[in-house]
Amino acid sequence: MRIQATHVLAADYGAGSGRVVRGTFNGSKLSLQEMHRFSNEPVQLGDELYWDFLRLFHELKQGIVKGMQGISHPVRSIAVDTWGVDYGLVDGAGRLCFNPRHYRESRNAKWMEEVVHMVNEEELYSMSGVLPQQINTVFQLLGSVREHSETLRPDVRMLLMPDLFNYYLSGQQACEYTIASTSGLLHAGEARWNEQLIGRLGIPETLFPPLVQPGTVLGQLTDDLCAELRSGPMQVISVGSHDTSSALAAIPATDSEFAFISCGTWSLMGVERDTPVLDDRSRQLGFTNEGTVNGKVRTLKNRSGLWLLQECKRQWERENQCFTHEELVQLAASATAHQCYVSPGDGVYLAPGDMPERIRQQCSSSGQTTPETTGAIVRCILESLALEFRQTLDELELITGTRPRLIHMVGGGVHNHLLCQFTANAAGVPVIAGPAEATSAGNCMLQFLAHGEVSSLSEVREVMASSFSPETYEPEGTARWQEAYESYQNLNQTLANRSN
Numbered sequence: 001m002r003i004q005a006t007h008v009l010a011a012d013y014g015a016g017s018g019r020v021v022r023g024t025f026n027g028s029k030l031s032l033q034e035m036h037r038f039s040n041e042p043v044q045l046g047d048e049l050y051w052d053f054l055r056l057f058h059e060l061k062q063g064i065v066k067g068m069q070g071i072s073h074p075v076r077s078i079a080v081d082t083w084g085v086d087y088g089l090v091d092g093a094g095r096l097c098f099n100p101r102h103y104r105e106s107r108n109a110k111w112m113e114e115v116v117h118m119v120n121e122e123e124l125y126s127m128s129g130v131l132p133q134q135i136n137t138v139f140q141l142l143g144s145v146r147e148h149s150e151t152l153r154p155d156v157r158m159l160l161m162p163d164l165f166n167y168y169l170s171g172q173q174a175c176e177y178t179i180a181s182t183s184g185l186l187h188a189g190e191a192r193w194n195e196q197l198i199g200r201l202g203i204p205e206t207l208f209p210p211l212v213q214p215g216t217v218l219g220q221l222t223d224d225l226c227a228e229l230r231s232g233p234m235q236v237i238s239v240g241s242h243d244t245s246s247a248l249a250a251i252p253a254t255d256s257e258f259a260f261i262s263c264g265t266w267s268l269m270g271v272e273r274d275t276p277v278l279d280d281r282s283r284q285l286g287f288t289n290e291g292t293v294n295g296k297v298r299t300l301k302n303r304s305g306l307w308l309l310q311e312c313k314r315q316w317e318r319e320n321q322c323f324t325h326e327e328l329v330q331l332a333a334s335a336t337a338h339q340c341y342v343s344p345g346d347g348v349y350l351a352p353g354d355m356p357e358r359i360r361q362q363c364s365s366s367g368q369t370t371p372e373t374t375g376a377i378v379r380c381i382l383e384s385l386a387l388e389f390r391q392t393l394d395e396l397e398l399i400t401g402t403r404p405r406l407i408h409m410v411g412g413g414v415h416n417h418l419l420c421q422f423t424a425n426a427a428g429v430p431v432i433a434g435p436a437e438a439t440s441a442g443n444c445m446l447q448f449l450a451h452g453e454v455s456s457l458s459e460v461r462e463v464m465a466s467s468f469s470p471e472t473y474e475p476e477g478t479a480r481w482q483e484a485y486e487s488y489q490n491l492n493q494t495l496a497n498r499s500n
Contacts, residue, residue, distance in 0.1 A: 006453060007075045009035075009067045009234075010443035011060050011165065012243060013082040015265040016040055016310060018056065020063025021437070022075070023444025025453055029467045030445060032437055036063035042102045049102040051161075053088060057168060065229055077235035077447050078169065078221075081243045081439060082161040083266075084182030084290075085137045089144065089207075090167060092155025097148070100161065103135035104351055111143040112136070119200055122280060127197050129188030129276040129289035129297070130181075137183035138201070145203055158207040162241035170219040170236035174212045178245035181291035188289060189276040189297050214240045214293040215450040239446035240293040243439045244268050244300075249293050249457060250435060250442035251408045252465035259393060259404035260298075261423070262438070263413025265307045267344075267385065269392045270300025271404060282399045286345075293446060294457045299400070301392050303345045306413060308381045311355035316374065323374070329418050331375030332382055338480070339376065340368035341384045341488045343495055366494055386422035387488040390481075393427050406430045410438030414471075424473040425481045434470030441468070 005026045012019055019037040023030055038059040043050045060080075068075055089097040101107075112134040115124070121132045130136060137160070145152060159167055160179045167173050177191045185208075187194050193208050212218075216238045221231060240246040247262045262268045276289035276297045289297050309328070316323060323331070340363040342349075348358055356377050363380065364370045371377045389407070397403040406429050413419055414433040424431040435441055445460045454460055 005073075006448065006451070007071055007073060008444050008447040009064060009075055009078040010440045010447070011063060011078065011080040012440045012443060013040060013056065013080070013161065014243065015083045018059060019440070020060065020067055021440040021444070022067045022071075023440070023447070025444070025448050025463075027453070028463070030441060030463055031467070032440055032444070035066040042104070043099075047106075049105040050099040051086065051102055053096065053099050053164070057165065060165060061225070061229060064231065068231060074232050075234055076451065077217075077237050079237045079239040079241075079443050079447050080162045080165040080169075081239060081241050081246045081443050082165070082179070084160075084179060084242050084244075085135050085140070087137060087141070087158050087160045088164040089148075089152070090157050090159055090164070090173070091151075091153065097151055097156065100164070101140060101144075103140070106351070107143055108134040108139050111146075112139040115139055115142055115201060119197065122283065124184065124197075125283045126278050127188065127194055128184045128186060129278060130184040131283060131286060131288035131302075132184070133302075138185050138197075141185075141203060141207070142201055152204060152207070154204070154206045156207060157209050159209065160241075162238075163209070166218055166236055166238060169221055169225065171222050172218040172236070173209045174216070174218060174238065175209050176212055176214060176216070176238040176241040178214060178291045178293060179241040180211055182242055188278055191291070212238050214238060214245070214446060217450060237447050237450050239443050239450075242290070244298070245291065245293050246442035246446060247410050247438040248272065248298060248442070249446055249460055250438040250464050251410060252432075252435075252461055252468070252470060253408055254465075257402070257405045259396060259407045261389060261407060261409040261413070263305050263409055263411045263419070265305060265310060267303045267305030267389070267413070268300050269303070269389055270298050271396055271400060273297050273299050273400070277399050279399070285395045285399065287395070287399060299396075301395070303388060304349055305344070305385065306416075308342075308344055308349055308355055308359070309378065311352060312359070312377060312381070315354050315356055321374070325415070328374070328378045329416055331373075332378035333418055335373065335375035335379040337379070338383065338484050338487075340371055340380050341387060341484070341491055342380060343492055344381070344384055344388055346495060366491055368491075382416070382419045382422055383484065384488070385419060386426040387485055389423050390426040390428075390485055391488070393429070404429070406432060409433045410435060412436060420471070420473045421476070424475045425477055426485060428475050428478050428481075430475070431473040432470045433473060435464065435468040
């Protein structure tokens, strides 16, 4: 039996905020303590949109300093997870060529169009398993190659966001498999760069560092960082560096017959499989295939999730109407049910801006009741998200031949009790919500797995079940929600007809 608990740090970067969490494991239960939280806001510079990597790395250092305080035993290691697809370029001297570009940048549509002229969407999907979307690394990277060819010497390397943080922590350049699997540049379902695709696009192979598996110990904090932060030795580990892969590892599941929803800025819903689904029906329905920490594949649909609500909240704040998330949920609960719906994945909602107005416009133009109050808009968003989850569940059954018996929802979305209940109602299956801190918890436990503190992913999930108390939501009012689902499908058909 362990006498002393062990500490690790998990740096979790989302598309809207980041934090550093200290995880403490006593051999049977994990406890988490948030040490540092900070915003993650893109920077518009002319017509270009960037991530402020320098500030984000500064915040990471602040988190490390705070994470070492108040404990009698040293922090053993640190691991970073982030959103997918974005990257930085580092030259041979270790200098960042420029701040990483943001996946919502409008230029990406142009580069997607150019790639599709060279390799059509069907072939891209079958080669990589990744659904062609303009945010994908493969399209962004072609843009970097074309726009900055003079700077891409043979010593320049592309590092996806968590790998970029890891490099400046440890001095080691590598791409972890689960984050690389979001790029569209791997062989489908395999931990290998797709040299054939890379060559056809004219992207220099020298840009790509070695791939490593989740759980790889990259090294130690650099001597310079140890001196600056007054830290002792601390290992740097590649975990499931894509935040969804760490979150999936933390699902307290006892069998494999479940669908998962990782609900934050994005909503990622899918199933865990042994092999990718690569047929044309899966592509047309919008499913992608990405890697898991146990060598499997997560076949999922990636949609705009709480992004709509977050952008509404920001717009209302610009108008001097400040609400907490709890207040917004209360206003939605008091609003009239099933008045109008939107399609959360519609391209009109991709960019930042006046989200309430765009929602009102889509409802009005589609012949629905226009939501005028704050509560009506929030309820419209939450009901629409739940109905989209129902649609995705139906589609998962269609492409895999199996209908999941329940849904595990993790991430910040589980704090939204109305969304959880709506999802159970719409899908007609139980929703097990939690842990909310699945990404940080999974990050920490995968570090303990690398240290040999636990022996397998199954044991990681057992620890999750004993450490946290997920809440179960049973379906209610399913007949009314079936009617709502039919209205939602009619809306999607109307929008599809307009775009054709």
